[in-house]
Amino acid sequence: MSQLPLTPLSKLSNFDPRKVPVVGSDAHLLAVAAAQLLPNALRARFQNPPVWQPEVRAEPRFTDRAPRHAAVLIPIVLHSQPTILLTQRTAHMSSHAGQIAFPGGKVDATDADASAAALREAWEEVGLAPGYVEVIGELPAYVTGTAFIVTPVVALVQPGFTLVHQPEEVADAFEVPLAFLMDPAHHRRHAFDWEGVQREWFSMPYTDARGERFIWGATAGMLRNFYRFLCA
Template identity: 65%
Template sequence: MSVPLPPASASPVEPINAVSLRAFDPHGVPVVAIDSDLPAVAADRLTAQALRARFANPPKWTPEVRREPKLDGRVPAQAAVLVPIVQRERPTVLLTERSSKMSTHSGQVAFPGGRVDPTDPNIAAAALREAWEEVGLSADYIEVLGSLPTYTTITSFVVTPVVALVRPGFELTLNPYEVADAFEVPLDFLMNPAHHRRHAMVGEGLNARQWFSMPYQDGLHERFVWGATAGMLRNFYRYLSA
């Protein structure tokens, strides 16, 4: 059960297509509920030891969100993202803001990651390579724990989230063509459904969409986590709370 919000004004939302997707502003889509009635993941489940144990012996669980509406004419492509959990005193998740120069999902908050190359030996290797190419995060600092079920984006990327622990002390070097910024959000914030907002659009096809957002106030800057990234984090919440 979710906590319902007052009805939003019935302002029209422009139809989404391949041309308008880049300019789509999710802030204007009504918030229809906040899941503050669901329990947060307990702090003792967010430690490095507990996360290792969870991936070593996964629970029986069901992902909540697996796919978004498909844009016509796009051939599905395999992709991998790294879910980097930085082992600070209060663990954080390293996220990026995609460059406005990117052809898909430009300006959005995202995990480091991208398309799987034919030369990548496996999905984890693809995620590690992309993290190095995008933000200069060296594999020397990374301990891969495992992966979550795939999530298919509206742009037809079949994304595998690869969850990893990251040892502090790394230095980042951002690829300006792909990444505008990199920042960290506390893991306990993201694993608390009181911060999970549900958005909904009324319509048909691509316009009948629902998604999560997890806005995080980073000083004076709001980090608007939404869409595929929020969906994968929501699945991670379900995995850890199962």
């Protein structure tokens, strides 16, 4: 099977997040128990949410444009061992080019709410039909450094779907075990000084048959919040 090309993961010159040193990891924290990752447990968690606080709310801004609302779908595919469906953006995108992301995008005026926007974007980007998707809740908004106010919409997805990538936006789609992402031993911390601002982020590199999937930035931040929600 072909290996993934080394795609640039940032528009910042002389910056590759894969080369920024790891300043710490969280192997001392407990992973979310396997029983808590099953469909009924996930539904129950959103129906009766705990008292908790997201760990990552906003990135330092590096743009002066007006904030825009967006929504992403966190699609949990219900295999015997659940996975999360992720995409890799194409290298020519104007924002977050080449990065690993959830299906999603800007909320349109015609969208009834964040869930509707996330479902529409998932259909448009990767052909994930809404009939396979059960929305079970939302996580708190996450504000990116590019001034998007992102609502993460969590959903359970029945297997059997067929994906069709939107070639202008999506270079690839793949799945990562939910248990891997909900184990903080795989959550690495990075720090980088850029134009006098200390920027910190998580990464959760995952290796599959095609090579390393470098999950970082906003996607990793939202996954970290999901971890905190499930283990609260």
